[in-house]
Amino acid sequence: MQATGPRVGRTGAGRPPARPADGPRRPWRKDPSFRRSAALFRAFLREQDDPEACYTLLAQDAADQVEAYGGPLDGRTVVDIGGGGGYFTREFRRRGACAALFEPDPRELGGSPPEGAVVADGYLLPLADGAADVCFSSNVLEHVDDPQTFLSEMVRVTRPGGLIYVSFTNWLSPWGGHEGAPWHYLGARRARARYERRSGRPAKHILGENLFAVHVGPTLRQVRARTDVTVVSARSRYWPFLAGAVTRVPGLREFATWNLLLILRRCP
Numbered sequence: 001m002q003a004t005g006p007r008v009g010r011t012g013a014g015r016p017p018a019r020p021a022d023g024p025r026r027p028w029r030k031d032p033s034f035r036r037s038a039a040l041f042r043a044f045l046r047e048q049d050d051p052e053a054c055y056t057l058l059a060q061d062a063a064d065q066v067e068a069y070g071g072p073l074d075g076r077t078v079v080d081i082g083g084g085g086g087y088f089t090r091e092f093r094r095r096g097a098c099a100a101l102f103e104p105d106p107r108e109l110g111g112s113p114p115e116g117a118v119v120a121d122g123y124l125l126p127l128a129d130g131a132a133d134v135c136f137s138s139n140v141l142e143h144v145d146d147p148q149t150f151l152s153e154m155v156r157v158t159r160p161g162g163l164i165y166v167s168f169t170n171w172l173s174p175w176g177g178h179e180g181a182p183w184h185y186l187g188a189r190r191a192r193a194r195y196e197r198r199s200g201r202p203a204k205h206i207l208g209e210n211l212f213a214v215h216v217g218p219t220l221r222q223v224r225a226r227t228d229v230t231v232v233s234a235r236s237r238y239w240p241f242l243a244g245a246v247t248r249v250p251g252l253r254e255f256a257t258w259n260l261l262l263i264l265r266r267c268p
Contacts, residue, residue, distance in 0.1 A: 031065065037240035055084075059091035062138055062165070066092075069232055069263045070163040073097040076133040079157055081122045082140035086114035097134075102126075122150050130159035130266075139259070141168035142176075142214045143205075148222060155228050155266060164229065164264040167237045171213035172254040178205045216253045216260050229264040237261035 030036060040061060043054040067073055074096030080089045083101045085108065092099035093114070101117040102125055103109055109117055120126055122137070122144065135158045137150075144150045154164050169175050177184025180191030180203060188207035195203050205211040220234055235243040237259040247253045247260065 031061075031068070032240050032243045034240040036061070037238055040238055055087040056091075058138075059087040062088060062136075063091045063095055065237075065261070065263075066134060066136065066163065066165055067095075069165075070134060073134070077131065078134045078136060079125070079127065079132040081125070081135065081137045081154065082143070083136075083138070084108040085110040086117060088136060088138060089114045089117075092136075123153055125153055125157055127157045129156055130162070131157050132162060133159060134163045134165065137166045139167060139169060141166060141219075142171070142212055143210055145212055147212075147214055147219065151223070155226075155264075158266040160266050160268040162266045163232075164262075164266065166264070167259055167261040168214055168219075169259050170216050170219075170254060170257055172215065173258045174255075175258065176213075178211060179203055180205075216247060216257050217250060219260065219262075220247070223262060223264065228267050230267060231262065232265050233261070233263040235261050 040057065043057045047054040063073065066078075070076075072095070073092055076097045078089075078092045078097045078099040080086075080092065080099060080101045082103060083089050084103060086101050089099045089101040099114075101114050102120040102122065103113075103117060104119065104121050106119050109119075118126065122140065123146070135154045137154060141147050141150065151166065154166065158164050169178070171177075171184075175181045177188065177191050179199075180188065180195045183191035183194050184207075192203045192206065207213065223229070223234075224231055233244065234247050236246050236257045237243075239246055239256075239258065246256050249256075
């Protein structure tokens with residue numbers, strides 16, 4: 001299943017027009033800052049009632065982070081893996097990138113996915129080696145049962161010198177249990193049962209099926225042991241201060257990081 005749309009490649013075919021140089025200014029741009037973190041947290045609290053506003057804001061913030069580490073997106077080829085309804089892909093395109101969305105679950109695409117969205121497994125992307133300048137994945141790693149194979153595929157499709165952006169909600173963070181949080185600290189089954197009892201609907205995420213206990217320490221050790229990438233940054237995605245320092249404290253980082261952001265660069 002594949003829709004037609006812009007081709008991912010280095011030629012620039014299908015590339016959208018560049019955004020104006022003076023794009024919209026946002027009061028939370030400084031990263032990290034309390035103001036930015038508060039804006040994102042308020043949006044997260046309204047996710048169920050206003051997902052459009054929540055994910056549009058998150059996409060703008062993520063694109064700011066990509067540009068902070070990798071330079072302007074204008075003219076770059078970006079691969080968005082597991083981007084759901086396409087909020088990130090649309091923001092990348094708005095900034096002038098040739099961006100393509102690869103989503104394994106057709107239901108997550110919603111009613112109006114971005115043009116050219118492809119239903120594809122993140123373990124085996126239909127892309128040539130080194131096709132992307134930027135490979136992007138937001139809050140997907142905790143939903144795959146083999147994170148290292150998933151990361152290896154991200155590395156494969158990124159060109160030498162290209163940027164890899166991957167973030168995930170670690171299991172022991174306050175939001176690690178997703179809709180069952182923070183009751184997952186008392187056990188995943190108990191948290192899921194509580195959610196279903198209170199909401200009257202089944203939980204979307206089930207530990208061991210589509211949600212997995214991924215931890216900060218082991219993930220950092222595995223990534224740093226790789227010879228095909230260098231770690232540009234390992235930090236809390238949303239932390240308002242000392243975003244990198246919190247990930248360097250064993251034990252504490254499993255609770256306080258909330259969401260680990262890894263910025264990797266593909267080795268030549």
